Amino acid sequence: MRNPQLNAKGELRHLLTIEGLPREILLQILDTAKSFLGVTEREVKKVPLLRGKSVFNLFFEPSTRTRTTFEIAAKRLSADVVNLAISTSSQTKGETLLDTVDNLSAMHADMFVVRHASSGAPFLIAGHVKPHVHVVNAGDGRHAHPTQGLLDAYTIRHYKQDFTRLSVAIVGDILHSRVARSLIHALTTLGTPDVRVIGPQTLLPTGVERLGVSVHHDMAAGLRDVDVIVMLRLQNERMRGPLLPSAGEFFKAYGLTPEKLALAKPDAIVMHPGPMNRGVEIDSSVADGAQAVILPQVTFGIAVRMAVMSILAGASA
Amino acid sequence: MRNPQLNAKGELRHLLTIEGLPREILLQILDTAKSFLGVTEREVKKVPLLRGKSVFNLFFEPSTRTRTTFEIAAKRLSADVVNLAISTSSQTKGETLLDTVDNLSAMHADMFVVRHASSGAPFLIAGHVKPHVHVVNAGDGRHAHPTQGLLDAYTIRHYKQDFTRLSVAIVGDILHSRVARSLIHALTTLGTPDVRVIGPQTLLPTGVERLGVSVHHDMAAGLRDVDVIVMLRLQNERMRGPLLPSAGEFFKAYGLTPEKLALAKPDAIVMHPGPMNRGVEIDSSVADGAQAVILPQVTFGIAVRMAVMSILAGASA
Amino acid sequence: MRNPQLNAKGELRHLLTIEGLPREILLQILDTAKSFLGVTEREVKKVPLLRGKSVFNLFFEPSTRTRTTFEIAAKRLSADVVNLAISTSSQTKGETLLDTVDNLSAMHADMFVVRHASSGAPFLIAGHVKPHVHVVNAGDGRHAHPTQGLLDAYTIRHYKQDFTRLSVAIVGDILHSRVARSLIHALTTLGTPDVRVIGPQTLLPTGVERLGVSVHHDMAAGLRDVDVIVMLRLQNERMRGPLLPSAGEFFKAYGLTPEKLALAKPDAIVMHPGPMNRGVEIDSSVADGAQAVILPQVTFGIAVRMAVMSILAGASA
Numbered sequence A, B, C: 001m002r003n004p005q006l007n008a009k010g011e012l013r014h015l016l017t018i019e020g021l022p023r024e025i026l027l028q029i030l031d032t033a034k035s036f037l038g039v040t041e042r043e044v045k046k047v048p049l050l051r052g053k054s055v056f057n058l059f060f061e062p063s064t065r066t067r068t069t070f071e072i073a074a075k076r077l078s079a080d081v082v083n084l085a086i087s088t089s090s091q092t093k094g095e096t097l098l099d100t101v102d103n104l105s106a107m108h109a110d111m112f113v114v115r116h117a118s119s120g121a122p123f124l125i126a127g128h129v130k131p132h133v134h135v136v137n138a139g140d141g142r143h144a145h146p147t148q149g150l151l152d153a154y155t156i157r158h159y160k161q162d163f164t165r166l167s168v169a170i171v172g173d174i175l176h177s178r179v180a181r182s183l184i185h186a187l188t189t190l191g192t193p194d195v196r197v198i199g200p201q202t203l204l205p206t207g208v209e210r211l212g213v214s215v216h217h218d219m220a221a222g223l224r225d226v227d228v229i230v231m232l233r234l235q236n237e238r239m240r241g242p243l244l245p246s247a248g249e250f251f252k253a254y255g256l257t258p259e260k261l262a263l264a265k266p267d268a269i270v271m272h273p274g275p276m277n278r279g280v281e282i283d284s285s286v287a288d289g290a291q292a293v294i295l296p297q298v299t300f301g302i303a304v305r306m307a308v309m310s311i312l313a314g315a316s317a
Helices: A023-041 A064-076 A097-105 A121-126 A146-160 A177-191 A219-223 A249-254 A294-314 B023-039 B064-076 B095-107 B120-125 B147-159 B179-188 B219-221 B247-254 B294-314 C022-042 C066-077 C097-105 C121-126 C144-161 C178-187 C219-223 C246-254 C292-312
Strands: A054-059 A080-085 A111-116 A132-141 A167-171 A194-198 A212-214 A230-231 A269-271 B052-060 B079-085 B111-116 B134-140 B166-171 B194-198 B215-217 B228-231 B269-272 C054-059 C080-085 C111-116 C134-140 C167-171 C192-200 C214-216 C229-232 C270-271
Touching: A023 A146, A023 A177, A023 A294, A054 A097, A054 B052, A054 C121, A064 A294, A064 C080, A080 B052, A080 B064, A080 B179, A080 B219, A097 A121, A111 A121, A111 A146, A121 B147, A121 B215, A121 B228, A121 B269, A132 A146, A132 A294, A132 C134, A146 A177, A146 A230, A146 A269, A167 A177, A177 A194, A194 A219, A194 B147, A212 A219, A212 C144, A249 C121, A294 B294, B023 B147, B023 B294, B052 B064, B052 B095, B052 C121, B064 B079, B064 B134, B064 B147, B064 B294, B064 C121, B079 C066, B095 B120, B095 C022, B111 B120, B111 B294, B120 B294, B120 C066, B134 B147, B134 C066, B147 B179, B147 B228, B147 B294, B166 B219, B166 B247, B179 B194, B179 C054, B194 B219, B294 C167, C022 C144, C022 C167, C022 C178, C054 C066, C054 C097, C066 C111, C066 C134, C066 C292, C111 C121, C111 C167, C111 C292, C134 C144, C134 C219, C134 C292, C144 C178, C144 C229, C144 C292, C167 C178, C192 C219, C270 C292
Parallel strands: A054 A080, A054 A111, A111 A132, A167 A194, A167 A230, A194 A212, A230 A269, B052 B079, B052 B111, B111 B134, B166 B194, B166 B228, B194 B215, B228 B269, C054 C080, C054 C111, C111 C134, C167 C192, C167 C229, C192 C214, C229 C270
Antiparallel strands: none
16 A cells, blocks of 8 residues: 555655655655755745645644744745634534535645644545645644654754764653654654653553654663753643643653753753743753754754645645 | 716726626626636736735634635735734724724725625725725625625536526525525526525525515425525524524425435536535535535635636726 | 944844934934835835745734734735734743744744733843844833834824924823823924823823923813824723723813814824724714824824834844
């Protein structure tokens, strides 16, 4: 069975998950993103690659931050962008997801950027749209957030070059994190030999080892000599939930402090997908410290999204 | 008294209602829309007709779907579009409707697309703005939704060519439907000899016959040998209201099933303004069937709105 | 200590408050605005000065009206505009204001237009962003609303030319009004010899005289022979609060009626920042009368905002 993200020529026509994508595609995205970094730093930050194309930001779950990055990326490619927050709209009128998509497709949409609380919704949409329409998953449930995984990979490559010599630790609530899942797939596909997940038993998915990672419950062991530390955001609802004693105790065990950071390699970088809970998963002195590359992640994220959109727009059905 | 929608030369300067518009104006819109259909299918879907013009989507009643169609149409004409959802804004600050409009006009608006829960609000605005400002009614109360009526007419002409030989049935909640009212005016103006409305007594306006339609309470009689069936959306609040026994009973009597569809001509087309309530006013097999032209309606709707906007922008005061 | 709004060359790089700005800067803005007035009246209302620049409307407090004026001004300068209503977004996720700003800066924002309920928030942001990023205060708490003060000054200059011969009365709720504060600073900087504030004791800040204005509690005395009357909006919450007996009594004492207007010079102009409460602070016959210049204020406001944005964009760090 063909990967539904690729066309007959093996080109990327939807970006739904990093899982199962060939290494070459990932590298193509990272290389293309690099060429766009210059664009975002120019006086006139626009290229005409998507001129006249209509990109719909289809957000069934609110996320101003992610929506904004896609909106900016699309506008810098000269596309027309329409933002749709759907929770307050047709869905409440009882229209089905696919009717909504059909309807927007009939307005000659060229690309859907989809955020949805249900895992798999972007796949459902990609399987339904006409051949010339492209779908980008901007986060679906606990499943995947591929552009975040790619921008994380971009950041790691930018600072550490060669994936095949790296130790990477991902810390915190792995269980509910589509960011972690997408990054793990990116790293293993790109040949990272040592990927570790660190967190309390209650926040680790059972069988996570099968993804090709090692499991740690202890920061001291998990962070030892790593090149890259990726801290995950602890959702507010978890802090009050039954999976954790309290935000304070979580910080004591898994929050990244200067002391814990010192366990990693001296030139280790610290990443975070944002928004950060300072004092919960990360100490402010680390977040603002010399090893943090959290803001460059955001900058790379625009370039990565421009890359994905322009590659998809160039792929035939 | 002159039609307030026309200027001294008889050109369209506002589109408020189809009622009373000359046949030539309707045909001009349909013909212009046809020329824009090609644009929406091109690689670069833009024409510079409204470049530098400011179009304000003034939605006093939320409607993501309709707002989106106007936004896309305006952007494809290269206009600058500003979306204003007014319920949460000035109106709650106690500002009057006309003060809001004056204020936006003073920002050099060129066109207002107005949606309002009160019938007549777009007329009030059109009667108030400066000569160079154009107003499009995007749905006012139960009164009119002229661009929907026009896109319905466009769809019928596209599939059936000659209005003067057609039987058209409009089914469901006629009483509360501005869509039905606008379509009836379009069809009678364009010379359709046989327009039927079908629905329960409680959902038909008294005296609807005066609009030039025949009234049916029974689907079997009403659908017999028609060329076109237009199903209306049943608003959720009606289903729970005193005018109807239940959604299930409504479907039994007036829902369009394959059996009922078989009463129409074999090549009859099925239309619906969307969003559909599958299983309430229309069976899924009909909605997705070969006779349904519901998605083409949406596509034609963009072209019709581009046509209306470009014709208005070209009309002098 | 250098004014944080100016760069080393004395050029404007942020617009945070009118207080402390040199007269030459104010005149530069007013002169530049004049050159843009023509643009907003052209067929194609666009100039390419900010093409490829990203302007973020960062509204931590909702204000459709003000946000719209900045959005239109930026679009007429050909900028890419991203609207962010933050109350419902990251802030509720516990992210700090500066993390939000850092994050958006990392997307290569060129300009932030900031509205915030807390006085000083735009200063905090301006002190934090990278040198090439510009900040415009679009209203912070009770503190300042400099573009409103500038458009008021523009309006006065348009109708009365020479500030150094004028008497200006500002009427109503001075205490809570950032509009009043900004206008007072503009007028005194521009050399207006006679600025009066008129209102009940409870709605005047203690020590307001130190701003260079005279204080009146009585309209008859305060309005006598003035050239300009600026009515302030009475916020709804004040009308029901302990500072005022009732909206009706306020109107009796301080509402601008034709009789009270007759106390001013015969050619006095009447201004209001909008939205108006007709029958509370201003009588409808005055609001719609020959001396009102309330709608021209709005038109000038677009030109003034275009001027501010283009001047900032041209200033180096």
